[in-house]
Amino acid sequence: MSRARGPAPTPWATGLTLTALSFVATVITVVACGQVLGRIHPALAVVVNVVTVAGVAPTVWSWLRVQVLRWLAAGFLAGVPFGWLALLVS
Known part of the structure; x- marks a missing residue:
């Protein structure tokens, strides 16, 4: 008989x-x-950044349901605001 396995760590x-x-x-x-x-x-930079993030967002949002890709999505979702903040500071 085989034992039921729990979720992987x-x-x-x-x-x-x-x-x-x-x-x-x-x-x-x-x-x-x-x-x-x-x-x-400067306006071109703002428009291109917003359009790019808006275009990539649905794909990254779908990654949150895939076990391995959710880690990449978390880095992307955290990196965009920090990138924008770094742009404002520089």
Whole structure:
């Protein structure tokens, strides 16, 4: 007879590493693109950032239901506001 298994343990170390990498990549991308577009025109940087995040948001939201991808989604969701804040400070 086989025993019923409980849920697998949460891989915290791997998950938090993925979240950190996703966070860093998102912040770097937002800041780099925002600075380049800001040199052309600040309004262009704002519009492109908002449109890009609005376009990516549904995909990232769907990732929250997938066990591995939810870690990446958490890094992205935390990285966008920090990237915008870094753009305002720079």
